[in-house]
Amino acid sequence: MSIFFPIAIFYAVLLALALWGAWLGWTRSKSPTARYFTVAMALAWAIFTGVEAWNSYQLFSDTGIVELAGGDFGSPVYGDFSTCSLCYEGPAGKVYVVAASRISDGHYVFATETNYSLRFDSGQVEFNYEPLEPGCYTGEAKTGDVIDIVEARKFRLEVGKAASCD
Amino acid sequence: MNLVALELRKHRILIGGMLLVVFLWAAWMARQVLAGDSLVALAINLGSLFALTPIGLLVPVVLARTLGGEASGPLAFLLTSPRRGLAHVGARFGVALATLGLYYAILAGVSAWVASSVGIEYDGWLPLATWGYVMVAVVAPMVILGIVYGLVVAAYRPGRGGQLVAVASAFGLFKVWGWLVSQAGERLTFLPQLPIPRLTVPQKVAPYLGLAPGDLDLKAGLQTIIDGIPSAPVFVGLLLTVALFLIAARLWEEVEWA
Numbered sequence: 001m002s003i004f005f006p007i008a009i010f011y012a013v014l015l016a017l018a019l020w021g022a023w024l025g026w027t028r029s030k031s032p033t034a035r036y037f038t039v040a041m042a043l044a045w046a047i048f049t050g051v052e053a054w055n056s057y058q059l060f061s062d063t064g065i066v067e068l069a070g071g072d073f074g075s076p077v078y079g080d081f082s083t084c085s086l087c088y089e090g091p092a093g094k095v096y097v098v099a100a101s102r103i104s105d106g107h108y109v110f111a112t113e114t115n116y117s118l119r120f121d122s123g124q125v126e127f128n129y130e131p132l133e134p135g136c137y138t139g140e141a142k143t144g145d146v147i148d149i150v151e152a153r154k155f156r157l158e159v160g161k162a163a164s165c166d
Numbered sequence: 167m168n169l170v171a172l173e174l175r176k177h178r179i180l181i182g183g184m185l186l187v188v189f190l191w192a193a194w195m196a197r198q199v200l201a202g203d204s205l206v207a208l209a210i211n212l213g214s215l216f217a218l219t220p221i222g223l224l225v226p227v228v229l230a231r232t233l234g235g236e237a238s239g240p241l242a243f244l245l246t247s248p249r250r251g252l253a254h255v256g257a258r259f260g261v262a263l264a265t266l267g268l269y270y271a272i273l274a275g276v277s278a279w280v281a282s283s284v285g286i287e288y289d290g291w292l293p294l295a296t297w298g299y300v301m302v303a304v305v306a307p308m309v310i311l312g313i314v315y316g317l318v319v320a321a322y323r324p325g326r327g328g329q330l331v332a333v334a335s336a337f338g339l340f341k342v343w344g345w346l347v348s349q350a351g352e353r354l355t356f357l358p359q360l361p362i363p364r365l366t367v368p369q370k371v372a373p374y375l376g377l378a379p380g381d382l383d384l385k386a387g388l389q390t391i392i393d394g395i396p397s398a399p400v401f402v403g404l405l406l407t408v409a410l411f412l413i414a415a416r417l418w419e420e421v422e423w424a
């Protein structure tokens with residue numbers, strides 16, 4: 001049973017109630033303007049709501065509920081250790097962190113020689129164009145080292161002195 | 167009795183209350199500015215605008231509720247006067263629109279005065295134009311929608327359970343309204359673009375508004391993005407007001423009062 005079933009039930013009940021109310025009004029009223037206005041506007045509401053519900057159903061089916069629930073910022077995240085944007089400073093030193101439950105098309109070039117830690121649960125991640133197995137890696141990166149993220153889940157990259165796999 | 171005088175008398179508590187609130191607010195602002203603390207006055211002004219602007223929504227709600235109460239009350243026979251529906255609806259609409267017009271004019275005027283006292287520079291026509299834009303594009307359709315809602319409930323007699331359909335049709339009208347605005351904005355390219363107002367925020371104010379330090383020139387900033395302020399919402403508001411006014415006038419004559 002799909003997740004849309006209760007939503008469809010909700011809309012069906014709402015529509016039935018609206019039709020029942022329209023019928024009550026139609027039979028009691030003697031005002032044609034009120035009849036036509038109410039029915040036209042209620043129909044407009046039903047059509048717009050239905051179209052919106054259908055559009056969101058299509059969006060959910062095309063994209064998948066995990067992506068929409070997880071949030072799609074629609075733009076890549078820019079930041080690096082040297083300019084210290086998206087960067088935290090704790091007692092152990094500065095560390096630049098990119099963490100995402102799902103990430104794709106990522107690219108990171110080390111501008112300075114520093115510690116790093118790289119962790120992901122599944123997916124395709126390359127360090128200096130060599131594919132990595134899922135897990136956690138830590139070490140010291142040289143200037144010009146490259147991390148390419150094709151697609152990964154539960155991803156966490158830390159750059160800086162305080163980077164670790166803990 | 168004159169219908170307008172009757173409306174003014176019926177809603178004297180609402181009208182008097184709204185004007186009292188806005189006059190007290192204006193006096194408070196004047197005191198802050200004249201005390202020389204205009205930056206604080208601007209902060210209070212912007213903060214209280216968020217609370218004061220939606221109060222205008224009371225007017226259409228009260229209009230609809232009053233109609234319902236009158237239609238089901240013991241004096242419903244008074245509504246079957248020989249006057250045309252146009253006169254009844256016109257009096258209610260006119261009084262409500264005048265009240266809200268005065269209310270928002272005082273809000274806009276005092277805000278503009280506080281802003282200029284802080285050193286914000288703007289075109290002289292900006293407060294009046296903003297007021298007119300909002301009145302035609304939002305306030306007038308909302309007021310006539312309140313009257314139409316009250317009349318539909320009286321004429322259609324949806325009953326207790328069937329109020330749902332009246333609510334659904336009101337939502338439908340909002341959907342149609344939004345659709346018309348978006349369609350007119352996209353399709354009707356011949357509609358004039360209103361000029362972008364000149365609005366310069368001085369350096370001492372900008373950080374408090376969350377803007378980058380330095381003089382902010384709104385016109386220079388916006389000119390690179392848009393050609394002008396779209397006028398489609400004004401025309402759609404006008405169209406909607408006229409259409410709903412005619413519907414309300416017809417409904418009035420079809421309602422079985424009493």
